[in-house]
Amino acid sequence: MVFFLFLSLRILSLRQTRYGSYLVGEESSSGYVSDRSNCTGSETMYTCVDPNNGNTYEITKYGNTTEVQGSSLSGSTWSQTSETIGNTVYTTGYDKDGNEWNQTGEKIGNTYYYNGTDSDGNTFSGSCDSSSGCSNNY
DSSP, rough: OOOOOOOOOOOOOOOOTTTEEEEEESSOOOSSSTTTEEEESSSSSEEEEOOTTOEEEEEETTTTTEEEEOOTTTTTTTEEEEEETTTTEEEEEEOTTTEEEEEEEEETTTEEEEEETTTTSOOEEEEEEEEEEEEEEE
16 A cells, blocks of 8 residues: 655645545645644644544654654554755655655645655656645546
8 A cells, every 4th residue: 555645834735646645734634733633742843643543643843844754553654754945845755664755846826736756656746726626647
């Protein structure tokens, strides 16, 4: 199974893929990271628990970099590191099996464009905006 968890501080939109979901912005599939109602810690280091599935996200922010460590109740873990330079976000992550994935995204106007390679080696691309949601090409 491929797992994506993408955290970009520039846009708030959930992207669904054929493999699952990942974060774009501080929003989880259930929204519990974005409103931080189930999070504890400081502005730069906090932990969030999704009450729908028990997943835990440990988030650390420093400078233009955000690191996320995720874990499930079954013991699976995953991680990612995102670096923002201007309007572009570069993300590298590892799924629960240790397979690497990457994504580059850029906000132009009100639209966020992204492309990358999933943890199975498949390329993807797409875009998200607040009015029409997300579209992806796999």
